[in-house]
Amino acid sequence: MSYFSDIYNGVKTLLTGMSVTGKYFINARKEIITQEFPNNRATLKMFDRFRGEVVMPHDENNEHRCTGCQKCELACPNGSIEIIWDRVIDEETGKKIKAIDKHIYHLSMCTMCGLCIEACPTDAIKWSQNFSNSSYDRTQLTKVLNKPGSKIAPGVKDKE
Amino acid sequence: MTTTTENNAFKSQEYFINMGPQHPATHGVLRLLLTIDGEIIKNIDPDLGYIHRSIEKMCERDSYQQIVHLTDRMDYLSAHINNEAVCLAVENALGLEVPERVKVIRTIIAELTRLASHQLWWGVMGMDVGALTTYFYGFRDREMINDIFEETCGARLTMNYNIPGGLMFDLHPNFVQRVKDFIAHFKTKLPEYDTLLTGNVIFQKRTQGVGILTKEDAISFGTTGPVARASGFSCDVRKHHPYSAYDRVQFNEALFTVGDTFTRYQVRIQEMWESMAIIEQLIDNIPDGEFKTPTNAVIKLPKGEFYQRVETARGELGVFIVSDGKKNPYRLKFRSPGFSNLSALKKMAVGSKLGDLVAIMATLDIVVPDIDR
């Protein structure tokens, strides 16, 4: 009679379901996947390619590789990058060349699409793996990427 | 609940209820204006646009490289597939042939995206019908895929890994091993999904015979993806209009005929098996070669109209580009799967109960940013 087989099957499926959760309950110690975030901050390592924020690496002589070509500024879909540049006289050739005054990066507008880093011909900017970018003050999210007093590394030229 | 003078005590007392924009079952900021009689739904009137960002208007302003990252923000659960759609449209318009390696990698990541999307859906489906634990089991497995994405693409959700012409950078060396580990892991966990939820008598009673959509209606409402395939409408773009590497893999299109909530559930479970089969066929033979074909820094499409269809986790995504030869499109239309699927909701849910509506919404697998764009 289907009435009783219904009850039997129903109870059976319920018990199989309970066996799955029960198994996890017993093995809870091994199976737990929670990461206790602020506690593991010291050991937490992001993947190399993780897109945290855009940074401009400087070498030990406080030199960066940005020529001020503005390709990143053009590539950015959101206008997160603004470059303030000037023309200076190149010491080697004596010609006037572009040099950045400030490479301004608005982290608050950035969508981490990576187009600026793709566009950069001299690898002047790259991703950092810094992941906790929140801040109480919005103005702190506007960053100047080149350090004060920094210069362009010698030999870095715009590819024409 | 105002009664007019015409209404007497014996007439049914219909009333309005606002389901959303803040409601756990609408999965985002979707507002449904329900007309309800007791528990029975009499009418559904969706009100959209709570996260409308005018992506189509923004696309008319942006260059073709920049458009790609906007599509991440549409159906964020199939972000990679959305990217792929725009890239394929641009490549086809340019007549650009991408390397084999790119095609295979795109296909693998697209299937991983589909798996991740369906895992999340499975968890949420369980939660919507009241079994909260499924959510965490679904997320546990999804995390592994997200880690794979993060290692290779640098982001977990909005990956932006595709660019017109290929990929942004090459695969991470660990990628193949990680994917194999994941497949091995998930093959033991997917049967557990079935024992926990699919076989459960309460779940079956909640879903079987609920929200039936016939094949004719499924076609007429333009539903695609699992929703349409549950009704017997064979609409898998991967089969009918193969793109990337789908022409060289063997897989079955998950087709059912009943078209109720339970079959829509089954389609997605079966699609997870098929996705794993596709990945297994490709993962060992990723061809060597370049990871992109160089394009001009400024891409200009020839004058004309270009249409590209891809199969996202929710159904068919269409990208319709009208170009006037400039560096940005004249008009770009996204035919989003969720929007058409949502239009069938009224047909499915009117006459059923409030609890059924939640189950039906769960199997529509709505992602509101995809609908609002």
Add this chain to the structure above:
Amino acid sequence: MTNSELQTLISSWNSELEFSEAESQFLNITVKPEYLHQLTSQLKSTKETSFDFLFCLTGMDWGADLGVVYHLESTIHKHQIVVKVNTSDRENPTFDSVCDIWYTAEFHEMEVFDFFGIKFNNHPNLKRLFMPKDWVGFPLRKDYVDEVNMVIK
């Protein structure tokens, strides 16, 4: 059916259709607004064509004209076609609704109305779907100006 067969068949119904395959991967039919409903219902009901799947409905602003582009597919014969309809009336553009032929058009036409201000006759529930009810203007038109919210590069 191939595109040329489709063209021969469909042109026999109505002499005022314009066919074109240039700059597109589909066969394009441009139809006058007054014949739109007749043509589309014929496209669906005729056995040889049976375009039962409207997979995309796009509103267009061609600069001077406003129009709608219908992408159709037959789930039986697997052929596709594009139907275009245009009007030069920018003040009060009106077409016939096709949502009695394909139910999906109901939502898509609401979207087109919302963004382009194109009205559809016989539409059951034409309202602003995405934009607020009191929004002024139709954002996807080319002549739409919003100095506050729009950033032009």
Add this chain to the structure above:
Amino acid sequence: MNISLSITKNIHDWLFEVMSAPFATVVENVLIAVAFLAFFALAGLLLVWMERRIAAFFQLRLGPNRVGPMGLFQTIADALKLVSKELTGPDKADKFLYNLAPYFVIVASLMALSVLPFSQEFHAFDINIGVFFLIAVSSIGVIGILLGGWSSNNKYSLIGAMRSGLQTISYELSVGLSILTIVVLAGSLQISEIIAAQQAGGWFIIQGHIPAMIAFMIFMIAGTAETNRAPFDLIEAESELGAGFHTEYSGMKFAYFFLAEFINMFIIAAIGVILFFGGWLSPFGITESIPLLGIFWFMLKVLGLIFLMMWFRWTFPRLRVDQLLTLEWKYLLPINLFNIVLMAVIVWLGLTINF
């Protein structure tokens, strides 16, 4: 040798020695009330913590683990937060009923608590219709839920309240009938006598074998429904109704509902233990001589049944409202009626298993 516990009796005697009778009665009642309120709060908090911890383990999470050892003080912290919160309510609510509703729920569960025996001669109120009293009192709670849902002037709350009404009315039958099955076996409504009968002849779940087990299963299902917990949490149904009947409650008023739910769970589990698992009796009578350990055994069994209810909750999907009624009227009720007859026949023919 029996060390008599008789805590309540001793206190009672001592009070009546040092004071005049009317005054002593008042003091005694106040003491009992304070004791039960304290128990209510503590047990509620502990059960909330237990639920969260157990749910976390089912779901591969850690659960609360920051405040106190193993997060034990987490619920106390939460309660403090709730006390300090502003009591907001909808403008157009029926203020009087809206404020009254939480107390109905609380009073109902407190009254039911009063007849539970925690050990031998360790209960407040050993009334001779004890089981009947429990059934009667436990149905008061639904009035609070109905009032709360109705007076909130919120349609979701109203739907939740209406669902709760039909659910409680239906499942009250099953709880009552399955209890009745055991009363047939015990031959008494008084709780102390029910336990005494089990002391003499073994726990009722063994004594009454098949019908008792059926009755136990029905009791657990119906009891879960009575406490409005998943898979019968239609009145809250967070994915359908937001929070159901208590959507509009905040702060301590919400906490009353919340605590009452857990105390009701405790009560249902306690009734189950009293009727089927011998109350405070130890298994095989191993600690019969030390009545103080009765508290331990009683709590252990109750927590066991509560764990079972939590296991249900974190495994099963929710039923739909018509399926809820189908389950009761088409399955549980006919089986239950048949079961009573079966039990009566077994008792009549003396087919019970006695040790």
